[in-house]
Amino acid sequence: MSATSPVFVGMDLGTFKTSVASSVGYRDVLQTAVGWPRDHVARTMLGRDVVFGKDLVDHRLALDVVRPFEKGALKYIDGKAAGMSDALIQKHALATRLVIEYAVNLVRRDNANASVYGVIGVPSRASVKNKRFIMDAAAGAFDSVAVVSEPFTIAYGMNRLTDALVIDIGAGTIDICPIYGVYPAEDEQVTLPIGGDLIDEEFEARLKQKYPDAQFSRNMIREIKERFGFVHDVNETAVAELPVGGRPQKLDVTEPLKAACRTVVKPVVDAVRQMIARFDPEFQQRMRNNIVLGGGGSQLKGLDRMIEAGLSEYGGAKVTRVTDATYAGAVGALKLAMSMPADGWTRLKEKGTASKAAA
Template identity: 75%
Template sequence: MSTTTTNPVFIGMDLGTFKTSVASSTGYRDVMQTAVGWPKDHLARTMLGRDLVFGKDLVDHRLALDVVRPFEKGALKYVDGKKAGMSDAQIKKHADATRLVVEYAVKMVNREAGRPSFGVIGVPARANMLNKKFILDAVDGVFESVAIVSEPFTIAYGMNRLTDTLVIDIGAGTIDICPLYGTYPDEKEQVTLPMGGDLVDEEFEKRLKAKYPNVQVSRNMIREIKERFGFVHDLNESATVQLPVDGKPMTFDITEPLKGACQTIVQPIVAAVREMIGKFDPEFQESLRHNIVLGGGGSQLKGLDRVIENSLKEYGGAKVTRVTDASFAGAVGALKLAMNMPKDGWTQLKKRK
């Protein structure tokens, strides 16, 4: 890395499938959708008064926009674009969307002209070199220098829990499970499950419409209901909401379809955790079980911590802790890492040389 760059703004970024959170050395924080919208036609362009739309406006004007979520279902960030069935044109558009989202986020954080941006970006634990190269290419010209690291590692780093800790990071597109034992984890020791909040949303919508065929609901409504009521435990829990039928609001008990949808990710998580602990050094298995950290948006599902603890009773018990701020835990950890990063830890990007 060049030593001529002075007074950079350090930025930690959790580049999530659905939301991107950023934290900077200037004290600024923000969270936004990992998406960009293009006006569908000239009328939409005239009404919006711009060529690109980000943030809250994506929801407010979504009917007038062609919205691209570049990492939907883990595509490009975890899954190779070709294997995901994407054409070259689609891959290019998603790459453009990635760059635009990162560029927008960095501009919101670093508003001082002339100050370079150094960023640490969190990606899924098992993202391969091809996926990391995609991220590097997309952010070239936005950051002066960058480091791509495992999302679970940034969470643990921010919490000072780098020893005998198991991090479960539940995002919209992937679930990452990573053991920490005082050194940067080997890729082979980490697990990325190709599922997350998006899968829960799809399953909830399917189950809801199977039970109430006439209900009218959008994916945004589905997501909001899940975030408000989502649970996985067996305690007496109920959820009722108002949803339209032919435009008329009606009250529905959505407890059963919501619980069933949320539970779709439980067994894969439990199975992966059991397998990972079983393969770990036997002298440290107990400490690992009693230092499990839940991060990401999915960590907020009510009862998930207790379900994981109960699933490990026969293994000697466990202690599961949620991050205090699911929105910013990864970004804050990435920022902390950026501010402590040695010079040889950075990748200098080509367009800024």
Template identity: 40%
Template sequence: MSDDQETTQLLLGIDFGTSRTAVMSNRGYKKITRSIVGYPKDIIGIKFLGKSQVFGDEALKNRSALTLYHPLEDGVVREASEKDYNAALELLKHVINEARQGEEMEVAGIIGVPSRASIMNKELLLKIAREVMPVAMVVSEPFMVAYHLNKLNNCIIVDIGAGTVDICGVKGSIPGSKDQITIIKGGDYIDERLESTIQQKYYDVQITRNLVRTIKEQHAFVGPPEQPLNVTLRSDGRPGEYDITTEMRAVCESIVPDIVENVLTIMKGYDPEDQTEVLQNIILAGGGSNIKGLDKMVADRLSEYGEIGVTCVSDPDYSGCAGALKLAQDLPPQHWDKIGFAG
């Protein structure tokens, strides 16, 4: 890319996730926004908020006054839903306008999305992207993680997001549908089960999905606990300490069998002479990679297949969009249509 292009064109790497949308630019901009769009329920809400739509944490904070939409719920944009389409469009427009930082310039961006969306929703997502920037490409998030890490061959990326767990075999090119498996058991699945088990054990406590998500993000673990997990919850308005050690461990471990089974399925798609190397290059990414002890448990469950190497990315919040930005900078936008779905 020429110096003139570098100074006149804003390049973006966007990780358009079920739970969060992370953006990085070639001008140093870097921000995460929750993938939520809220619309006021009535005229009072518009007066209270002073706007007709809100995004991210602001939407979550004012949820009682809003109708909330999660554009990539379950890892896809529902094509039959005009409201979901519009929410995805408005969210993407919002994060891109923020990345402009008040400047008017040409924008080109690579968007990483859950594997399921990259396979099922490519054309739809590209249509949305074209409405907000003239040049765009849609690629699966796991491959963007691999690109960021420069792991472009003989590795498996396990991207544990909110809506899905995406398992991707990287073989030196853009992954196809046969190289990717999606499990509909991500962080939202853990939240749902944790909320249910807490309510069953402590029927009188007041618990919400948002509170459960916060507890999980702070305390999630698998394997033997180092100490009891006691959290503060409210019963009839009064705070108290509640032990949820067993419940947290059980729900977090519930995603492990599917991960192991599908890692093996992807591994068997490699030539046998490459499988030893592949099993030593399993990388956990996404918010779920923060679950304490998960890398060790996955490695232990795979141990009968030989020497296993499972590592976690150092920055799960930004590894996907960092890979997207790196690819955007390495390859001039006029060539994007040669490697992915571009427009």
């Protein structure tokens, strides 16, 4: 690619992880988080002022770690509504900008002089204010940007552009989007303010109740969920090694894990039922038979079958998972970026901030 050719980037800016894919062949995934050294000793040990990626886990005790979109804050709900102070909102806004810049710099390190055009996925019902927040955070990294619904990027990447329903299960939100040949209207989409973070909290509470002497961190909880998470009733056993009084023991976490994972099932099924009921009856059947699960939560074992069972009395359903939950959104966003017409972009570098409504 010549130096004058733009680099196109698709970005799935998730609550817990951000994945990027680019037209120059680079792709990566990193935590949507920033770490600042807690004191001068940590700064000396780390040798830098800001920490990203794997080092956030390896050195978390020495860091003040900020997840800017925790529980959907700033990306879906207003910071004030999330109970954040002005100072905390500013800190999370800085963290958002730094994550985006770090991810884009990884992509363009061999194309430093090229313009960068990016499509960024956000929750389906993100407000204009939330989208503008993302655009402002992206102004230092992209020359032009388009902000679109996360489920739509998944559908676009899979060529599921008609007669489909996409359910994107992230850490902070679950987004449900009908696909019928055009970009869906905002009031046709649904964002549920629940997701993987809620499952983690519920699992942690239930695990403490069952094993009050066990010791574990939120990272350990998340790792157990990602390894064993399931919602179905068939025989399934989850055994995790956790310290009890400082001594590692193997504990059966099957029931608390299943109960926690199931907290998202009913809200998803209810939302899908209500959404499908609003469409033409002929389209309802086609939509039920073409439901796509995306996002990290799509990997919960048995979730596809539970959704199908929940829709059985409504005529049945066929639910499939994306083949690559990590990159499906980013790859779809990249595909959309590379076919975006000129009037679909919002210029950032010329004006310094977003100047028109997001897609």
